[in-house]
Amino acid sequence: MASHHHSLLSFAALATTFSIILLCSFSPIGALNGGFTVDLIHRDSPNSPFYNASETHSQRVAKALRRSINRLNRFKPTSSVPPNSLQTDLISDSSGYLLNYSVGTPPVPKLAIADTGSDLIWLQCKPCIKCYNQTAPLFYPEMSTTYKTVSCTSSLCKSPYNSCSIDGTRCQYSVEYGDGSFSEGDIAVETITLGSTTGHSVTLRKTIIGCGHNNNDTVESKASTGIVGLGGGKASLVSQLHSSIGGKFSYCLVPSIYPQDNTSSKLSFGSHAVVSGFGTVSTPLEYKRSDTFYNLTLEAMSVGSKRLELSGSSGSGGSKGNIIIDSGSTLTSFPTEFYSKFESAVAEEINFERIDDPSHLLSLCYNNSDDIDVPNITAHFSGADVQLNPGFTFVSVTYGIACLAFAASEPSIFGYLAQSNLLVGYDLVEKTISFKPTDCTKL
Numbered sequence: 001m002a003s004h005h006h007s008l009l010s011f012a013a014l015a016t017t018f019s020i021i022l023l024c025s026f027s028p029i030g031a032l033n034g035g036f037t038v039d040l041i042h043r044d045s046p047n048s049p050f051y052n053a054s055e056t057h058s059q060r061v062a063k064a065l066r067r068s069i070n071r072l073n074r075f076k077p078t079s080s081v082p083p084n085s086l087q088t089d090l091i092s093d094s095s096g097y098l099l100n101y102s103v104g105t106p107p108v109p110k111l112a113i114a115d116t117g118s119d120l121i122w123l124q125c126k127p128c129i130k131c132y133n134q135t136a137p138l139f140y141p142e143m144s145t146t147y148k149t150v151s152c153t154s155s156l157c158k159s160p161y162n163s164c165s166i167d168g169t170r171c172q173y174s175v176e177y178g179d180g181s182f183s184e185g186d187i188a189v190e191t192i193t194l195g196s197t198t199g200h201s202v203t204l205r206k207t208i209i210g211c212g213h214n215n216n217d218t219v220e221s222k223a224s225t226g227i228v229g230l231g232g233g234k235a236s237l238v239s240q241l242h243s244s245i246g247g248k249f250s251y252c253l254v255p256s257i258y259p260q261d262n263t264s265s266k267l268s269f270g271s272h273a274v275v276s277g278f279g280t281v282s283t284p285l286e287y288k289r290s291d292t293f294y295n296l297t298l299e300a301m302s303v304g305s306k307r308l309e310l311s312g313s314s315g316s317g318g319s320k321g322n323i324i325i326d327s328g329s330t331l332t333s334f335p336t337e338f339y340s341k342f343e344s345a346v347a348e349e350i351n352f353e354r355i356d357d358p359s360h361l362l363s364l365c366y367n368n369s370d371d372i373d374v375p376n377i378t379a380h381f382s383g384a385d386v387q388l389n390p391g392f393t394f395v396s397v398t399y400g401i402a403c404l405a406f407a408a409s410e411p412s413i414f415g416y417l418a419q420s421n422l423l424v425g426y427d428l429v430e431k432t433i434s435f436k437p438t439d440c441t442k443l
């Protein structure tokens with residue numbers, strides 16, 4: 001694998017005047033000494049192609065929550081999964097944040113969900129056995145001079161999701177969501193280009209991608225155009241970049257579930273992803289090389305001055321790696337018993353009458369016209385107390401009703417609403433995650 005990493009990176013400076021991409025051959029390490037940053041846009045923000053201006057804000061939020069809850073349900077044990085299907089670990093709820101990148105030579109622009117809860121980079125490809133409607137044109141690998149399928153004997157064809165084509169020539173993948181949506185196709189190596197915020201684009205050669213020729217999508221997630229996996233597994237973008245970015249990436253998510261403006265969120269790699277300075281706290285990352293999920297240890301939650309301990313195998317304090325941090329999940333979820341305690345503690349702090357959520361998505365809801373003083377909520381990770389932004393611990397599900405943006409579901413997930421306005425830095429070498437309170441619109 002190491003030799004592939006070395007050929008992976010070079011910078012392409014975009015000479016806009018001539019619309020020509022000039023390829024400069026820096027050494028990969030040198031080229032990335034400064035790191036790079038790309039924009040992320042929330043799926044429901046006004047500059048997303050999936051933004052539906054005739055939807056009301058609450059329709060948009062309710063849809064995002066429904067996707068999130070569908071996604072949480074995918075974790076429930078299901079006996080309907082055919083025994084031979086290649087089950088996947090994708091947990092994205094098709095909400096979340098979109099990354100604009102280009103694939104192939106000449107480059108074709110794509111939008112995909114940037115998802116720390118999965119690995120593979122995949123997109124729909126022609127010819128389609130089945131493709132769902134997408135706003136951007138489909139990628140046609142035959143038109144790309146840099147597209148190359150992978151043989152079944154290749155070391156790149158060793159993930160549990162890989163299989164071999166019937167004629168024995170091509171490595172294939174299959175990823176499947178618990179809700180019936182899936183993508184199947186060829187594993188390939190291809191050039192992908194990320195547009196960095198400094199005006200230069202970053203070209204990643206021989207990146208492993210999944211080219212999906214058979215894709216089925218569900219109604220609620222039909223806007224997903226593919227995924228750029230940022231998980232810990234071997235095929236993810238982060239792992240493919242590992243040595244050139246020193247195992248570091250970070251993001252700062254603008255809470256665009258409230259799309260007042262078009263400010264984009266940021267995803268950074270390498271030295272741009274160092275999180276430090278006033279207010280920074282760090283917690284150990286419980287992850288083994290090539291696991292998909294990034295797990296943290298959550299010891300307790302505080303609501304106001306009341307601290308609720310998670311009980312771990314060794315009593316209180318929470319067992320190691322008991323919560324997954326994920327950029328692709330809207331809500332934060334806890335096991336049922338702990339969720340109940342947490343919800344009661346929040347309810348105790350609010351002196352207004354609860355009302356029902358008419359969409360039946362969330363549990364603890366209030367009338368917005370009551371002037372609710374949302375209690376301070378703090379997540380106590382091992383070694384890192386993170387105060388959640390009070391503006392995003394509740395979401396407005398429908399006009400005039402706000403509900404606690406947490407759910408009862410296992411495994412526990414620390415979702416993106418709770419991560420709003422935090423700069424979150426992943427260091428896969430030091431195995432830490434750092435949080436720093438940040439106004440992400442100002443980055």
Ligand SMILES: *[C@@H]1O[C@H](CO)[C@@H](O)[C@H](O)[C@H]1NC(C)=O
Binds near residue numbers: 046047261262
């Ligand atoms: C956001 O971007 C969209 C599309 O680019 C544009 O139509 C809209 O006016 C922008 N809204 C704001 C508040 O800037």
Ligand SMILES: *[C@@H]1O[C@H](CO)[C@@H](O)[C@H](O)[C@H]1NC(C)=O
Binds near residue numbers: 052053054056
């Ligand atoms: C946009 O939202 C409106 C109102 O909910 C709906 O009628 C319409 O079908 C939606 N358009 C698309 C393209 O989804």
Ligand SMILES: *[C@@H]1O[C@H](CO)[C@@H](O)[C@H](O)[C@H]1NC(C)=O
Binds near residue numbers: 047048101
């Ligand atoms: C994505 O990038 C392409 C090429 O740079 C650009 O034309 C397109 O407008 C971008 N899309 C979004 C939604 O930002």
Ligand SMILES: *[C@@H]1O[C@H](CO)[C@@H](O)[C@H](O)[C@H]1NC(C)=O
Binds near residue numbers: 133
């Ligand atoms: C997909 O788009 C085509 C052409 O725009 C349209 O005829 C078709 O009904 C769409 N299919 C779905 C499932 O939305």
Ligand SMILES: *[C@@H]1O[C@H](CO)[C@@H](O)[C@H](O)[C@H]1NC(C)=O
Binds near residue numbers: 179180216217
């Ligand atoms: C495709 O997805 C739909 C749900 O949108 C599901 O009902 C259907 O069974 C799926 N098709 C296949 C072939 O799995």
Ligand SMILES: *[C@@H]1O[C@H](CO)[C@@H](O)[C@H](O)[C@H]1NC(C)=O
Binds near residue numbers: 287
């Ligand atoms: C991370 O969490 C998942 C889901 O709870 C669990 O299956 C996995 O074993 C955990 N990994 C580590 C290293 O703690």
Ligand SMILES: *[C@@H]1O[C@H](CO)[C@@H](O)[C@H](O)[C@H]1NC(C)=O
Binds near residue numbers: 355370401
């Ligand atoms: C919220 O309270 C206001 C003022 O008392 C009332 O007019 C409104 O109907 C209530 N909304 C809901 C959804 O109960």
Ligand SMILES: *[C@@H]1O[C@H](CO)[C@@H](O)[C@H](O)[C@H]1NC(C)=O
Binds near residue numbers: 304
């Ligand atoms: C919440 O915490 C902030 C400081 O982080 C403090 O200024 C504020 O008073 C607290 N609010 C409540 C209701 O305790």
